[in-house]
Amino acid sequence: MRKKILFLKKYLKNPQSVGSVIPSSVFLGQAIYNSIKELDQASIIEIGAGTGAITQHISSLNPLLVEIDKEFCTLLKQNYPHLDIVNSCAIEQLKKIDEKVGLVVSIPLINNPFKELFIPILNDLYSRGLLRWCVIFTYGLSNPLEQVNFETKERKRFVLKNIPPAHVWVYS
Numbered sequence: 001m002r003k004k005i006l007f008l009k010k011y012l013k014n015p016q017s018v019g020s021v022i023p024s025s026v027f028l029g030q031a032i033y034n035s036i037k038e039l040d041q042a043s044i045i046e047i048g049a050g051t052g053a054i055t056q057h058i059s060s061l062n063p064l065l066v067e068i069d070k071e072f073c074t075l076l077k078q079n080y081p082h083l084d085i086v087n088s089c090a091i092e093q094l095k096k097i098d099e100k101v102g103l104v105v106s107i108p109l110i111n112n113p114f115k116e117l118f119i120p121i122l123n124d125l126y127s128r129g130l131l132r133w134c135v136i137f138t139y140g141l142s143n144p145l146e147q148v149n150f151e152t153k154e155r156k157r158f159v160l161k162n163i164p165p166a167h168v169w170v171y172s
């Protein structure tokens with residue numbers, strides 16, 4: 001409950017960055033885990049980890065967590081002391097990538113200026129072979145990473161039991 005209240009508080013303060021009123025459901029977390037397991041093994045970076053709703057399903061894969069909000073980071077550090085956690089904007093972390101990675105994206109992209117910086121970085125990492133795959137969920141109907149030149153783009157899963165219902169897209 002504490003996590004849900006904190007999440008709602010953050011949403012009310014910054015709706016564009018937080019994107020929903022409640023953390024992702026266990027069903028969405030499981031769908032993301034299942035999608036990752038179908039992909040090649042890679043070092044995983046989860047950007048926009050929030051209160052850890054997705055992290056709890058993928059923590060066994062040892063993702064690096066990146067979260068811009070300080071309070072969310074403190075919570076993540078308490079709950080996932082074995083994981084590396086960075087309190088920064090994801091863009092700064094993506095610029096440092098120098099090994100092959102898989103990316104789990106929770107940052108809302110609809111009407112978010114973050115997208116303008118995010119797309120060129122993804123294209124650059126993918127063209128250099130450093131970005132192996134990307135898993136993202138979206139509440140909208142359209143392809144959220146249409147402008148990235150991935151070879152394969154697939155709406156892999158639809159999770160009705162989430163507020164709001166979400167589509168899981170997988171790119172490689």
Ligand SMILES: C[S@@+](CC[C@H](N)C(=O)[O-])C[C@H]1O[C@@H](n2cnc3c(N)ncnc32)[C@H](O)[C@@H]1O
Nearest residue numbers: 018019023024048049050053067068089090106
């Ligand atoms: C839709 S919430 C998802 C939280 C959690 N992964 C979940 O599924 O419940 C988006 C998260 O992205 C974080 N975020 C937004 N912009 C960010 C950025 N530029 N860099 C890192 N994290 C960011 C927000 O603080 C928030 O925790």
